[in-house]
Amino acid sequence: EIVLTQSPGTLSLSPGERATLSCRASQSVSRSYLAWYQQKPGQAPRLLIYGVSSRATGIPDRFSGSGSGTDFTLTISRLEPEDFAVYYCQHYGSSVTFGGGTKVESK
Amino acid sequence: EVQLVESGGGLAQPGRSLRLSCAASGFTFIDYAMHWVRQPPGKGLEWVAAISGNSGSIGYADSVRGRFTISRDNARNSLYLQMNSLRAEDTALYYCAKEVDWSLDHWGQGTLVTVSS
Numbered sequence A: 001e002i003v004l005t006q007s008p009g010t011l012s013l014s015p016g017e018r019a020t021l022s023c024r025a026s027q028s029v030s031r032s033y034l035a036w037y038q039q040k041p042g043q044a045p046r047l048l049i050y051g052v053s054s055r056a057t058g059i060p061d062r063f064s065g066s067g068s069g070t071d072f073t074l075t076i077s078r079l080e081p082e083d084f085a086v087y088y089c090q091h092y093g094s095s096v097t098f099g100g101g102t103k104v105e106s107k
Numbered sequence B: 001e002v003q004l005v006e007s008g009g010g011l012a013q014p015g016r017s018l019r020l021s022c023a024a025s026g027f028t029f030i031d032y033a034m035h036w037v038r039q040p041p042g043k044g045l046e047w048v049a050a051i052s053g054n055s056g057s058i059g060y061a062d063s064v065r066g067r068f069t070i071s072r073d074n075a076r077n078s079l080y081l082q083m084n085s086l087r088a089e090d091t092a093l094y095y096c097a098k099e100v101d102w103s104l105d106h107w108g109q110g111t112l113v114t115v116s117s
Helices: none
Strands: A004-007 A010-013 A019-029 A034-039 A046-050 A063-076 A086-092 A096-098 A102-106 B003-007 B010-012 B018-025 B034-039 B046-051 B058-060 B068-073 B078-083 B092-100 B103-107 B111-115
Touching: A004 A086, A010 A019, A019 A034, A019 A086, A019 A102, A034 A063, A034 B103, A046 A063, A046 B103, A063 A086, A086 B103, A096 B034, A096 B046, B003 B092, B018 B034, B018 B092, B018 B111, B034 B078, B034 B103, B046 B068, B046 B078, B046 B092, B058 B068
Parallel strands: A010 A102, B010 B111
Antiparallel strands: A004 A019, A019 A063, A034 A046, A034 A086, A086 A096, A086 A102, B003 B018, B018 B078, B034 B046, B034 B092, B046 B058, B068 B078, B092 B103, B092 B111
16 A cells, blocks of 8 residues: 655745645555645545646646656645645555645744 | 535444445436545544445455445435444544545535544
């Protein structure tokens, strides 16, 4: 089973700044099977990115995904107040696995 | 509009059973694989189980295999999770989610399962 390690655990930034979130897989994964989610307190997760870099319906273009092999990145180009949340990466293989999450908090 | 509504959560004693349901609407249910994902209070997401549209392919997390059973009724647009031999570590908010393109594009609001004596 592939293990996903997200870093940092917490990212403290100000609105307007750029956020770079990392997701490292324990072994090489296919690009098709890597996704990112956003979760705000009291809400269900929301799909942001699928297939490493494709934005889900309605997701603003300030969110972008990149990477290959074992290293993947979610970038938020300019943080908006509503972007402060927890972000999870997810891999779909023989089973589904989630990373431990990165909390993006307001500095 | 896609809607997923979970029900059936509650308080159960260790070793007992619960059955969760997820009512789906707004899409052609049989065309999509469905998943259960759980989240213990204050913790991250953990995948539980998945089932293909025709129920021909089913998968479980190691932590629930042999105790939980996922099923669906396409005539009723419903997804189920039968949870037996419940443990304290099964305490979590349980979400059902719809799969598309190897990701989960719609989620319900979850139903809370608490396992405690």
